[in-house]
Amino acid sequence: MQPKIIFLGTGGARIVVAKQFRATGGIIIQYDNDQLHIDPGPGSLVRARQFDINLEKNTVILVSHNHLDHCNDMNAVIDVMTKGGIIKRGVLIGNKTVLKGLKDEYPYLTNHHAKCLQKVIVAEAGKRIKLNEINIIPTKAKHDDPNTVGFRIITPKFTLGYTSDTEYFRGMDKEYKGCDIMIINNLRAFGKKYKGHLSSTETVKLLQKVKPKLAIIQHFGMTMLKANPVYEAREIQKQTKVQTIAATDGIHIDPISYSAKSGQKTLSAY
Numbered sequence: 001m002q003p004k005i006i007f008l009g010t011g012g013a014r015i016v017v018a019k020q021f022r023a024t025g026g027i028i029i030q031y032d033n034d035q036l037h038i039d040p041g042p043g044s045l046v047r048a049r050q051f052d053i054n055l056e057k058n059t060v061i062l063v064s065h066n067h068l069d070h071c072n073d074m075n076a077v078i079d080v081m082t083k084g085g086i087i088k089r090g091v092l093i094g095n096k097t098v099l100k101g102l103k104d105e106y107p108y109l110t111n112h113h114a115k116c117l118q119k120v121i122v123a124e125a126g127k128r129i130k131l132n133e134i135n136i137i138p139t140k141a142k143h144d145d146p147n148t149v150g151f152r153i154i155t156p157k158f159t160l161g162y163t164s165d166t167e168y169f170r171g172m173d174k175e176y177k178g179c180d181i182m183i184i185n186n187l188r189a190f191g192k193k194y195k196g197h198l199s200s201t202e203t204v205k206l207l208q209k210v211k212p213k214l215a216i217i218q219h220f221g222m223t224m225l226k227a228n229p230v231y232e233a234r235e236i237q238k239q240t241k242v243q244t245i246a247a248t249d250g251i252h253i254d255p256i257s258y259s260a261k262s263g264q265k266t267l268s269a270y
């Protein structure tokens with residue numbers, strides 16, 4: 001299978017999630033026989049159907065933190081990929097909060113769904129996880145959930161960085177050293193700095209240091225949608241000289257050639 005990155009959503013933050021101005025079903029990465037599903041937020045199952053992705057083919061789920069727009073549909077996706085637990089399969093890599101809880105927060109993962117999986121792995125920054133030909137290294141993040149991680153996903157053909165939700169911090173670029181492609185949760189527009197998140201201003205700082213071949217911005221909040229992510233991507237590209245795409249719901253990106261095409265399908269097709 002040709003490697004592919006498919007966005008089942010590009011929205012983030014309260015209003016965009018609540019109104020579904022952008023979808024929030026996470027990101028799919030297909031590589032050989034593996035299908036990775038990153039941060040399955042609300043609507044994952046609906047968006048998978050809308051964009052023609054079979055979640056039964058998921059082999060790995062990666063969940064970066066316990067905010068609704070990242071983990072809400074995790075149990076539902078596990079249910080789909082294990083046929084309600086009939087087939088024990090798949091790996092869940094989740095941050096500590098999602099899997100174990102935090103102070104007065106219960107874990108998001110139910111005991112039933114944990115038992116449906118072949119393996120549940122706690123993602124800790126810097127601790128390498130090897131799955132078939134793919135290596136996954138959780139990366140540091142600075143966000144409300146103190147256990148938040150991003151991911152560096154290393155395949156024999158490309159290396160992909162996913163920042164998850166984080167604010168910019170000193171040394172952040174080192175977490176993504178050698179990444180060909182960066183997926184950046186660029187919640188806000190230029191000059192709209194916000195605690196715990198990245199705006200286009202910090203995305204520029206990060207890209208100037210990491211220098212990937214391709215940057216994909218996504219996880220847009222209201223200020224970003226109002227500013228227009230396409231204009232923001234254009235300005236980021238101008239300032240960094242890094243090819244930058246503003247992701248759209250359902251977009252397919254070829255991680256080898258960096259070409260993108262719309263994967264939009266209407267539900268009426270079914």
Ligand SMILES: [Zn+2]
Pocket residue numbers: 065067143165
């Ligand atoms: Zn968050």
